[in-house]
Amino acid sequence: MKTKVTHNPRTTTADEQCLYNHLLACVAVESPDAMIDRFQSLFVDGFGYPDRDVVEALDRLLASPAIEDHFRFILNRCCHILINRWQTNTQLQPAIPILIELLETAPPDRVPELSRSRTVRRLRQGIHGFLDTEQYLALKRLARVVAARQSNLSRARRTEAVPLGSLINRYPYLYEHCLVTEDSDLQHQQHVRSMQVEAQHKFEVDLTHYVTYRVRQGRLHRQGQANFAANLRVVSNPTLLSDQELVSSLKHFARRRDHGQSYRDGARRFLIAHDERASFRQFKADLLDYLVADVDTGYSQRQFKTMLHDHLFTTFADSDGKLVDDFLKVRTCSNLFNFLVVDPSVGRQHYVFLDLINNLGPIHTTGLLLRILLICHQVRPFLERRFSILFNHYEAASSETVAWLVNLFENINVALSLNFGSVDLSHAGGG
Numbered sequence: 001m002k003t004k005v006t007h008n009p010r011t012t013t014a015d016e017q018c019l020y021n022h023l024l025a026c027v028a029v030e031s032p033d034a035m036i037d038r039f040q041s042l043f044v045d046g047f048g049y050p051d052r053d054v055v056e057a058l059d060r061l062l063a064s065p066a067i068e069d070h071f072r073f074i075l076n077r078c079c080h081i082l083i084n085r086w087q088t089n090t091q092l093q094p095a096i097p098i099l100i101e102l103l104e105t106a107p108p109d110r111v112p113e114l115s116r117s118r119t120v121r122r123l124r125q126g127i128h129g130f131l132d133t134e135q136y137l138a139l140k141r142l143a144r145v146v147a148a149r150q151s152n153l154s155r156a157r158r159t160e161a162v163p164l165g166s167l168i169n170r171y172p173y174l175y176e177h178c179l180v181t182e183d184s185d186l187q188h189q190q191h192v193r194s195m196q197v198e199a200q201h202k203f204e205v206d207l208t209h210y211v212t213y214r215v216r217q218g219r220l221h222r223q224g225q226a227n228f229a230a231n232l233r234v235v236s237n238p239t240l241l242s243d244q245e246l247v248s249s250l251k252h253f254a255r256r257r258d259h260g261q262s263y264r265d266g267a268r269r270f271l272i273a274h275d276e277r278a279s280f281r282q283f284k285a286d287l288l289d290y291l292v293a294d295v296d297t298g299y300s301q302r303q304f305k306t307m308l309h310d311h312l313f314t315t316f317a318d319s320d321g322k323l324v325d326d327f328l329k330v331r332t333c334s335n336l337f338n339f340l341v342v343d344p345s346v347g348r349q350h351y352v353f354l355d356l357i358n359n360l361g362p363i364h365t366t367g368l369l370l371r372i373l374l375i376c377h378q379v380r381p382f383l384e385r386r387f388s389i390l391f392n393h394y395e396a397a398s399s400e401t402v403a404w405l406v407n408l409f410e411n412i413n414v415a416l417s418l419n420f421g422s423v424d425l426s427h428a429g430g431g
Contacts, residue, residue: 015057016074022054023081032095035082036102043075043127044107046120062122071126073183076135079103080188083142087191094150097143103127103136138181145169145179145195164402165395170240171409172199173416176381177388203413204421206238211250239410240399249411252363253370253418263367264419266294267374280328281320284312287332290375294367299359307352311339326378333372334382340369341386348393354404362408370415380420387412 012020027035041049042058049055061067061074082099086092107124130136148169168178175196180189213235220228239246253263261269270290274283288309292300315335319328342350356365373380387409394402 013061015061016077018057019054019061019074019078020081022051023078027082027085032082032086032092032098036095036099039078039082039099040102040105043078043123044102044105046107046123047116058123059116059119062119062126067122067126068129072130072133072135075126075130076133076139076181076183077185079139080185084185084187084191093146096146100139100143103139104131135181135183138179138184141165141168141178142192145175145199149195149199161398161400163395164391164397164399164406167240167399167406167409168391169199171387171391171413172196172203173384173412174388174391175199177385178391200417200421203238204417207414207417208424210235210238210246214247239413240406241410245407246414249363249414250418252367253415263370263374266290267371270375277323279320280316280322280324281313283324283329284315284320284332287375288312291368291371294364294371296360296364304355308339311336329376330378333376333379336372337369337379337383337386341383342389344385344389348389350390353390357404357408362404362411366408366411366415369412370419374419 023038026038030038038049041047042054061071064070079099083096086095107127144166145168168174172195175192179192179195184192213232217232220226220232237243237246241249270286274286278286288305291308292305295304312332315332316328322328338345339352340356341353342348353365356368360368369383373383390405391409394405399406
């Protein structure tokens, strides 16, 4: 995961710094329970906080004409001062979801300090508005990931219909774009990176154990030793795919395919065969042939190949006569994701993507995207960004309603693990 550049050019005021310094000092010595009580008193209830200097600093901030624009950044940073501290200690991490849930707690109706009733009302309006911000949405997702890690949830049962958003912990390739916001500090970005690496590694290990179990089970059955097979310790399917779907996915992305050619073999052959002295236009022609070679001919020969051709050959057409370089290759491949998945510059329309899944299915759609990644590794963040747009768009939808997207996300997990992961799953095709 690349470090995300923060974009919050606002200068920190003395009153903000007073808040931050106070919370930093408290969280360094106090328990999570004590800090949550402090947070509730200061930000949710709006009264009863013991440190008057801090209360007055917050009151001055709330009286600022610009507070509506800045409050989300201030509150987000206050949350992360506590979260960053707790993230470093596994025993303290359960407090993170509690803190984030606290922000949705209804405050008391009565405000004992009548002299501050207007300020408290402004504070509560700010808290209510914060719940609709990108910062709070990222905090909610973080809470889900942390809670899943604490519960060691490796999978949900297929029979459970849950909001898509509750599955965020399953897809580490979404973490950077779903858990990090424009004002996230470097420490939080590093924590997200650590969670991403850990989640990806855990999935790869779980997948390896499952594949080993299936291979042993199949071998014993073929040897006529069904009793021994039945006594093997069962290893659960670590995905939301059915066992049959997962085996199909593993075989597709791990086995030698097309007369001995794997996805990586195909990408390697394309890169070797492509003449670096050829023009950019020739590169696009070669790329078109490379991509449609893996697409069902019945589908590609209809409208898809024409649309893909038109997209490719209008991409940086003024550079057609130049030699292809890394810049042109990266821009071309990232623009392919605009066409194939979703284009962030024109909203959330993804008709081509839906058409691909409906006609090719999630495995072959994943394979098409994988072919692009394998010839240009640098564009992986661009693809992950587009997946995060789809995740955001369908986040509140039931997993049953968007089963096609869940299925694709699960296949992406498998494909990335087999082709970019550190765990050797080369025997997966024999399961």
